[in-house]
Amino acid sequence: MNPPRAAWLFLAPALLVLGVFFLLPVLGALILSLTDYDLYALADLHNLRFVALGNYWELLQRPLFWSALGHTVYFVAAGVPLSMGASLGAALLLNSPLARCKPLFRTALFTPVVTTVVAVAVIWRYLFNTRYGMANHVLGLAGIHPVDWLGDPHWAMPTIILFAVWKNFGYNMIIFLAGLQAIPPELYEAARIDGASNWRQFRHITLPMLGPTLLMVGILTVSGYFQLFAEPYVMTEGGPLQSTVSVLYLMYDEGFKWWNLGSASAVAFLLFVIMFAVTALMLRLVRRGEHPDGGPA
Amino acid sequence: MSPRLAKALVNGLLIGLAAVALFPLLWMLSVSFMAPGEAGALPPPLLPAHPGWANYRELFLRAGMGRYLLNSLLVSGAITALSLVFNLMAGYAFAKLRFAGRERLFRALLGALVIPAQVAMLPLFLLLKYAGLVNSYAGVVMPAMATVFGIFLVRQYARSIPDELLEAARIDGAGEWRIFARIVLPLLKPIIATLAIFSFLAAWNDFMWPLIVLTGQEHYTLPIGLASLAREHAQDSELMMAGSVVTVLPVLLLFLSLQRYYLQGLLLGSVKG
Numbered sequence A: 001m002n003p004p005r006a007a008w009l010f011l012a013p014a015l016l017v018l019g020v021f022f023l024l025p026v027l028g029a030l031i032l033s034l035t036d037y038d039l040y041a042l043a044d045l046h047n048l049r050f051v052a053l054g055n056y057w058e059l060l061q062r063p064l065f066w067s068a069l070g071h072t073v074y075f076v077a078a079g080v081p082l083s084m085g086a087s088l089g090a091a092l093l094l095n096s097p098l099a100r101c102k103p104l105f106r107t108a109l110f111t112p113v114v115t116t117v118v119a120v121a122v123i124w125r126y127l128f129n130t131r132y133g134m135a136n137h138v139l140g141l142a143g144i145h146p147v148d149w150l151g152d153p154h155w156a157m158p159t160i161i162l163f164a165v166w167k168n169f170g171y172n173m174i175i176f177l178a179g180l181q182a183i184p185p186e187l188y189e190a191a192r193i194d195g196a197s198n199w200r201q202f203r204h205i206t207l208p209m210l211g212p213t214l215l216m217v218g219i220l221t222v223s224g225y226f227q228l229f230a231e232p233y234v235m236t237e238g239g240p241l242q243s244t245v246s247v248l249y250l251m252y253d254e255g256f257k258w259w260n261l262g263s264a265s266a267v268a269f270l271l272f273v274i275m276f277a278v279t280a281l282m283l284r285l286v287r288r289g290e291h292p293d294g295g296p297a
Numbered sequence B: 001m002s003p004r005l006a007k008a009l010v011n012g013l014l015i016g017l018a019a020v021a022l023f024p025l026l027w028m029l030s031v032s033f034m035a036p037g038e039a040g041a042l043p044p045p046l047l048p049a050h051p052g053w054a055n056y057r058e059l060f061l062r063a064g065m066g067r068y069l070l071n072s073l074l075v076s077g078a079i080t081a082l083s084l085v086f087n088l089m090a091g092y093a094f095a096k097l098r099f100a101g102r103e104r105l106f107r108a109l110l111g112a113l114v115i116p117a118q119v120a121m122l123p124l125f126l127l128l129k130y131a132g133l134v135n136s137y138a139g140v141v142m143p144a145m146a147t148v149f150g151i152f153l154v155r156q157y158a159r160s161i162p163d164e165l166l167e168a169a170r171i172d173g174a175g176e177w178r179i180f181a182r183i184v185l186p187l188l189k190p191i192i193a194t195l196a197i198f199s200f201l202a203a204w205n206d207f208m209w210p211l212i213v214l215t216g217q218e219h220y221t222l223p224i225g226l227a228s229l230a231r232e233h234a235q236d237s238e239l240m241m242a243g244s245v246v247t248v249l250p251v252l253l254l255f256l257s258l259q260r261y262y263l264q265g266l267l268l269g270s271v272k273g
Helices: A003-032 A039-043 A054-060 A063-095 A102-114 A117-127 A134-141 A153-181 A185-193 A198-226 A230-235 A247-257 A261-289 B003-031 B054-061 B065-096 B102-114 B118-130 B137-144 B148-158 B163-171 B176-187 B189-205 B208-213 B222-232 B237-257 B259-270
Strands: none
Touching (some): A003 B065, A003 B102, A003 B118, A054 A261, A063 A102, A063 A153, A063 A247, A063 A261, A063 B003, A102 A153, A102 B003, A102 B237, A102 B259, A117 A153, A117 A230, A117 B222, A117 B237, A153 B259, A198 A261, A230 A247, A247 B208, A261 B102, A261 B118, B054 B237, B065 B102, B065 B237, B118 B208, B137 B208, B163 B176, B176 B189, B189 B237, B189 B259, B208 B222, B222 B237, B237 B259
16 A cells, blocks of 8 residues: 555545535535525425525624624623633733642633533522522622622623633633743843833733734634623523624524524624634734834834 | 732732632532522522432432433543544644645645634534434534544644654555554554543533534433523522532543643644644
């Protein structure tokens, strides 16, 4: 058996799986989004009609699509900076020479990441219960009136954001920690000799050296947060008053509750286009912001 | 700031963060041993007055949790085993076997990572429906049998295998399959452990796809079963906490015992996400 033939045999199973169960369905979604595939077509394919961009056009005129997009953008715009800030803060603490028992703290802070979203969302639902939840009890001790965390349309999304930050910050913390440990200690020593304060060291050494890591983590976190689904599904069922319906929640309802698979595919593709545009824009903005001669100032 | 104060501040903040991270999980464990209704008291109790197994008994005897647990073990185990084999073979081929178009094909695979998995879910459901695989274990397992991330991870690691070693084996007349099984796999052991725990955790925690494709209770995995229980038993916090413990504990123990491999994979995978 010659190497090229062997190579294809080694590749065949994985490529077959990815082709049949991913590539083909993605192309299928594109076609599906141009049809009126619904419950009638599910029963009998003869009812299927080609509607060109009709699904997209209708979606863009539906208030529910825009509010779902708004909720998702809210979740991304508030959740990503908070998550990354928490991750960076925790990584800086863990990287500090003053910290004790580092492996223990690292494990403790990372633990929420490996837990099952559904299970911990159920826990949070009780912790943030308006009447007997721990969160309101603690606030009550400080003399603050109880908050209707998951029942008030203004508070439901912030509560879900808080939950997402708690669940996810450990992941990026590990990546930041590795990035911090890769910064040569000589840089800090030289800065200390020059009398630079802690803040100036952070601003002029740590941040620039972490730059590429921050960009990569930012892009990955943004695309992850755009895919909000399980949290509202378990914690609020999209409510109250549809205030936590995300784009994927809309896709799920549209596709698997109402069986409008054509229109749901259009939702999925619009989400993909928006995610792609946002991450590409982030890349461009950062690239343009960099000095051509580069390097930490 | 004096050095002692700084040290107290850093460690104090770390203790506070760790408490926030772990409190919900410890509270879950504690409430799962409380009697029905006990957690609804004011102020909310931290520890059970008379700890007991009643909630767990209820879950396994009446709510079908044992079935969900078995389903989860079966599905996650099958996904881990199969995806391990396929990703190892493909990752090795991309790293060490020469063929025309190798780099282009690999870049195309990486490019596919920008497409969110949910885009494929609607047609995939139709595909499986026409194949008669909706509401079956195969419907959950088959689409997860290979992942771009897994292939990428193996390729990164396998590139460090010296070519001379493989060439020497070829000159000795060893076939490609034999070289893979006898020489390459033993060298890939660390990444096999990493990939295995990654795949298992991802499969265990997966929610959206199993929710779509598993339409009957008898096939529910733990997250799906728990979500459906949570809708029926919204008021029974003690029962739901026991359900959360059953769902979270296996992966938590797995992570704690194989932590080193998991974190290594996380870092390898993020080098050039």
